[in-house]
Amino acid sequence: MAGILLVEDDPSVRTGLELALARQGHSVTGYATGEEALDHIRARRPEIVILDVMLPGIDGVEVCRRIRKLDSLPIILLTARGDDLDVVVGLEAGADDYVVKPVEPRVLDARIRAVLRRLESASTDRITFGELVIDRGALKVTHNAREIHLTPTELRLLLELVRHPGQVLNRRYLLRAVWDHTHVADSRLVDACVQRIRAKIEPVPAEPIFIHTVRGFGYRFSPP
Structure with missing residues (x-):
């Protein structure tokens, strides 16, 4: 296998x-x-x-x-x-x-x-948010024409957030959708993965413009 x-x-x-x-x-x-x-x-x-x-x-x-x-x-x-x-x-x-x-x-x-x-491609869409480009078919992400190297899990989480632009997705939902987990204590998986994605795609990770934290709930993908 x-x-x-x-x-x-x-x-x-x-x-x-x-x-x-x-x-x-x-x-x-x-x-x-x-x-x-x-x-x-x-x-x-x-x-x-x-x-x-x-x-x-x-x-x-x-x-x-x-x-x-x-x-x-x-x-x-x-x-x-x-x-x-x-x-x-x-x-x-x-x-x-x-x-x-x-x-x-x-x-x-x-x-x-x-x-x-998570390595499998879900579709062949090419999605553009300003300088951020996500090619689901090629499993490739670029920002300002520079390729961003994401792990399969990071890419899966980013794609899940992108599928719901403007919506707040709670950690429990993301655990099920990305990790197939149901235990809410594993929510640190989500938080750590979001931090890693921000470090790669955000111009200033401490002041994110793509992935926003909604305190007490979860995360929202809201591109500028």
């Missing part, structure tokens, strides 16, 4: 996930360190990365940052229960989703499939 790079330093957890994901039809390559994973990505690009936050040497958050400098491929974090700070920092570093350990393989498989679905 998918070529997965799994980065997990616990050999028993890594082997268990490799076997479970292989039974779901995935091709899995496992490593124990971030350094090995980065070397693998440079040599042979996977379709998705499953990345433990707590790694020896370079930790998972730093690995995530380094991957984002190389590529926009999807990243799912594996986090210990209750490590909210790790989750937030990891999402801000560019992760697309997270799963709390101990990991239920069926849950992880569902998250993998959901993330990969």
Whole structure:
């Protein structure tokens, strides 16, 4: 189904996930360190990365940052229960989703499939908002004729907001539409992703002109 790079330093957890994901039809390559994973990505690009936050040497958050400098491929974090700070920092570093350990393989498989679905094009429309151009067919975004590199999740969220210009979309709706999540506590996924998109498409991210926050409700795409 998918070529997965799994980065997990616990050999028993890594082997268990490799076997479970292989039974779901995935091709899995496992490593124990971030350094090995980065070397693998440079040599042979996977379709998705499953990345433990707590790694020896370079930790998972730093690995995530380094991957984002190389590529926009999807990243799912594996986090210990209750490590909210790790989750937030990891999402801000560019992760697309997270799963709390101990990991239920069926849950992880569902998250993998959901993330990969975001790679699919929904239509062939080319949408223009001033200097911001979104080509849904080519999955390409440009601003002032400069290509903006978005991850699949960032692109999916931006497209969802663009589909409803001028409307306020609450976090619960966006979680369902973009991440296939229903747990409202995961709303930080939305907030972190919006911050990353703003950093890429807004002339001044602290004073957004495209994606506006409506406090207590959610976000509204209101191009100038």
